[in-house]
Structure formats: C-alpha cells, structure tokens
Amino acid sequence: MAFRKKPRGLSRDESFATIPVRNQLLEYQEDEEGLVSIKIPRKDTRLVKAMSKMMYVPPSRVISLDEIGSYVWRMCDGQTTVRQIIDDFRKTHKLSRKEAEIFIVTFLRTLAKKGIIGLAVPSVPSGTSQTISSKS
C-alpha cells in the first residue's frame, strides 16, 4: 500500500520502558569467569541449503560475549527494563548517564538486529506485554 501511514515508532521514554527478552530458541552457556557464549543455529534459507550440499556449513555458530556483554545478557531476564539496565550499569561502572545509555542501547540494538533478543513493550491497560523485535 503506497499511501499507508508509517506506524509510529516508540518515543524515547517508551523505548527505555521496554523489556529485553532473550530468544528462547537459542542455547547459551556461561564459563567459570561468567562469560556467556550464545549458540546461534544456521538459518535454513535456500541459499544455505544449496551451499551445504556443495560444502560443509556448520549447523550453528557461537557468539562469545565479553564481560560487559555477558553482564547485559544476564540482565535481559524478561523482567528488567532497558532503563533499569542503564541505571544499574551506570552505577556499577560510575559512568555518566549519556555514556551508559549509548553503551547499553547500542549493544541491545545489535543483539535485537541479530535476533538474539526481543524487546517487549509493556501494554498499560492489561499489564501484559507484546514482543516487537524478534527474528527467529
């Protein structure tokens, strides 16, 4: 529809009130140091299927998060809002508000783009939430 109105995006306050939720289909593990590795399964697109007939394509790949990434991953427990993660991160690492916001928002955006997390928008009347960004 050429003339369909573009849906309104979330305001700044609304996006900070969203709750990052881990993709339940992904497996992850923590090592002794608390560093998280996330196993991401191969996407079975036509191209990948064709490629896998010609050569070996691993069934999954592993993303290893660093200390900060692992900390944010642990905070993505389905209950903590983006604002709370920012505040906690800011206090823990004695950062300015702006720095903490940039760190967390950039990282969460990267995870959401890769489909590792989704962002649940709390709906006010019923108290339930709706996931808006999740790929797989």
Added chain:
Amino acid sequence: MNSLQGKWLFHGWQGITFETPVDWELAAVHGDAKKGYLSLDDGRMLRLELKWEPSKSSLDIAKTVSHHLGTLRRKAGRKAPAPEVKRDLKLARLKGKDYECFSVTNGMCSLNLLSRCQKCRRVILLSVLFNPDEDREKEGIFQRIVNSLRDHPSGGKINWALYGLRFALPEKAHLSENTLRAGAIELKFREPKGEISVARIALAGSILRHKKLDSWFYERYGKRLTAFRYDAERTKFKGHLALEVKGETPRFRGFLPTIRRKEYLKALAWFCEVMDKIYVFLSIGKDKEGQTFERYSAAVECHS
C-alpha cells in the same frame, strides 16, 4: 523536576565555565574558542544552549536581542502562533558586562541571556529551557546558572570539565582535536611549546582485568611513542597505581643525526579504582623541564 537544593555539576569548555543541575549533560558541541556552540540535555529534553562569538566593535545589546527574536519568529514560520516575549527581565546582576535577560514562551519556556564581556569582548547567548510545569523553580535555576557563568579564563589557566573529566590547562593551550565517545574521552591541545593530550577511559576495571596498565598504555599510545627513546616506571599517583613515561627524541635516526630540535615526552597514566577509570596526561614539547606537565598533570581530577 530539578531541585535548586540538589547537587550541581561544573562544566567547562573553551574557557566558558558554568554550573547546572547534576543531570544535565553535554549533548552537542562544535566550533572553537572564537566561535562555537554547545548544548546540554537531561535525557528527556534539551536544557541549555550556549553560543559564543567575538563581538564587533560596537554592539547594541537591545538591537541584537530584537534581531535574534526576529530570526526565531521567521524560523517558526508565519502560521505558528507568536511566542510570548518578555524583555529586560531583572534576573541577573553582572559586573563588567553589557547584557539583557529575556524570556520566550511558546509551549516551552526559555530564559535567555545575551551578554558581552567588556574585558574579553566575547558575546554569549545563553538559553535555558524549561517545561511548563517547572514554573516555580525556573528563575532560581536560571539565576544560579548565570551567576556561575564565566566567559573567559582567569589566573592564566582554562578550566575544562565534561562528563566527569575535570582539569585545567594553561591559557595558551588551544583545543586541536577532541574525541567524545562513550567510554573514551580524549582532548588534544596545542600550545606554543608543544602539545598536550588528556584522556579518560571508562570501564577500566574490565580493561585491566586481563591486562596490565603498562601494556594497555603501549597498545593505545604505542604509535606516538615510536619517535621517542623512553623509560617507563611504575609509580603511585594520588594513591593510585600509575605509570610514568619519560622520553626524548634520539639524536640519531639510523646513522643520520636528526636536524629537528629535540622533543621531550612526559606521560602519566593512572587507574582510579574509585571511579573505575584510567586517566592519561601526556605532553610532548621542546621544554626539557616539562613545567606544564608538572604543574597541570596534578590538576586532573579523578575521585574527589
């Protein structure tokens, strides 16, 4: 809402210093010491805008304010409702300045100051923005900001303060380059006898968990050190683990003597556990004694 009684934060940029409520942080900055702009926000809205430029020989403050208001109206467009303007507000008493305070209300309210310093001839336009529900405190906040505003350096040194990094440098040191990234702030200055670099790196605890301060320093500043023959020494600075590097350009490069005048490097990097940050003060110059280094490296504030 911001409270006047709450904590206030000191800001310093290009010789202009002022205080604001603690949650107002630098949002944008451009220009140089002559002419520039900076803004602060509180995470929800733009809070303060500051423009500065040198004044012409004769500047009529009232006319300039009228011109500024005319520009605002033109930018808003014909259909926009005319803002409510109040001129000549008695909100400040400033010595050695020609100035006028005025307010513009158009949904949001801004309290403004246009001033021209009789000493440094710098013209400053300060706008502080408020929500309609902040009616009670706005004048108090504006007055405190204006009273703390200094538009030129004093005592031969310039105070710099941003994102919790606060230091002083000689008046002749001009900002040549700045990197303001989340977690890494680095300001480079040029002065007649050389250059100075001040940096503040966040998340230091994580950085130094698997790395020593020395190796972190060589990784980050290695390229700059290549021109020098230097010695590094682990030391204590302000009670923190620190690394002091002293060096000079070699007399010979390969078999050939260098023609350029000798340059001296002095650097100090320390890890403040309280603030979880690494601070670096580095100076390169022709002054062997490194007086600037000795005097100003101690002026970088980490934890208070």
